[in-house]
Amino acid sequence: EIVMTQSPATLSVSPGERATLSCRASQSVSTNLAWYQQKPGQAPRFLIYGASTRAPGIPARFSGSGSGTEFTLTISSLQSEDFAVYYCQQYNNWPPTFGQGTKVEIK
Amino acid sequence: QVQLVESGGGVVQPGRSLRVSCAASGFTFSTYAIHWVRQAPGKGLEWVAVISYDGSNKYYADSVKGRFTISRDNSRNTLYLQMNSLRAEDTAVYYCARDEGVAVAGVFDYWGQGTLVTVSS
Numbered sequence: 001e002i003v004m005t006q007s008p009a010t011l012s013v014s015p016g017e018r019a020t021l022s023c024r025a026s027q028s029v030s031t032n033l034a035w036y037q038q039k040p041g042q043a044p045r046f047l048i049y050g051a052s053t054r055a056p057g058i059p060a061r062f063s064g065s066g067s068g069t070e071f072t073l074t075i076s077s078l079q080s081e082d083f084a085v086y087y088c089q090q091y092n093n094w095p096p097t098f099g100q101g102t103k104v105e106i107k
Numbered sequence: 108q109v110q111l112v113e114s115g116g117g118v119v120q121p122g123r124s125l126r127v128s129c130a131a132s133g134f135t136f137s138t139y140a141i142h143w144v145r146q147a148p149g150k151g152l153e154w155v156a157v158i159s160y161d162g163s164n165k166y167y168a169d170s171v172k173g174r175f176t177i178s179r180d181n182s183r184n185t186l187y188l189q190m191n192s193l194r195a196e197d198t199a200v201y202y203c204a205r206d207e208g209v210a211v212a213g214v215f216d217y218w219g220q221g222t223l224v225t226v227s228s
Contacts, residue, residue: 034214036152043202043218044152055216087152091213095168098152 002026002090006099012107013078021102023071023088031067032092038101039084047086048073078104109133109217111203116222119193127222129186129203137161137181140206142215143188145199155201156188157211164211171197193226200224 003026013019023033031051036044046055048064051071061076075082083106088099115127129141143155156167156177165177176189186203200223204215 032213036215043220044204044215045218046207046214046216049207049214089152089213089215094166094213096154096213098154100151 001095002029002093002097004088004090004097004099006086006088006102008102009100010103010105012105014107015080016077017107019075019078019082019104021073021075021086021104023066023073023099025069025071025090027093028068029090029092032090033064033066033071034089034091035062035064035073036087036089037082037084038087044087075104109205111205111217111219113201113203113219113222116201116224118225118227120228121194121226123193124189124191125193125224126187126189127201127224128188129219131184131186131203131205134205136179136184140208140211141179141186142204142206142213143177143186144202144204144215144218145197146202146221147196147199150199153199154213157206157213158186159211166211190224193224195226198224198226 005024007022033051035048038044052064063074085101085103110132112130119125142157158177174192178187200221202221203219205217207214207216
């Protein structure tokens with residue numbers, strides 16, 4: 001199965017600053033890559049699919065990029081509600097697999 | 108609005124069985140594939156199983172194959188996960204999640220709030 005590796009494990013950012021999260025696949029997943037946000041005690045929330053397409057209702061400050069094995073999630077100006085754990089997930093090969101997550105915390 | 112509500116979690120002894128359910132509303136349940144995804148305490152997300160919109164196709168993670176069975180009742184808008192021969196490592200919050208496509212795409216656009224299954228003696 002494809003292994004997804006996210007970096008860094010923890011990212012400390014001040015409100016209003018930009019956050020850049022990375023995700024690497026052990027083999028090419030084309031652009032079949034999704035991102036999810038999870039806050040403590042809550043279910044994951046669907047953010048992005050197709051590596052760069054925002055899900056309905058997701059603010060424009062969230063953007064995704066990349067293809068093949070290297071992907072990035074960028075949050076252009078962090079709001080208080082954006083501090084959470086973010087997971088990438090590939091759906092190019094079966095089974096779907098997730099990264100271990102990046103925690104975005106307040107600096 | 109789309110809602111997925113899991114139930115049936117609890118504490119169960121190793122080797123025993125448990126069935127969890129997921130009640131769906133706010134969309135045409137019978138036209139979507141639905142997944143189970145779990146999350147062990149303090150850990151990441153692990154895909155468990157999926158069932159196609161009509162129940163004709165089912166796929167499982169290797170870690171649960173032969174022990175877990177996914178099923179659905181489209182007349183009741185309900186998804187099930189029958190878990191047999193439970194192990195300590197099955198302890199997790201179990202989420203049901205809708206697949207974003209009619210076919211099984213493996214993208215999870217709506218999630219339930221989860222139900223906690225604890226396997227312990």
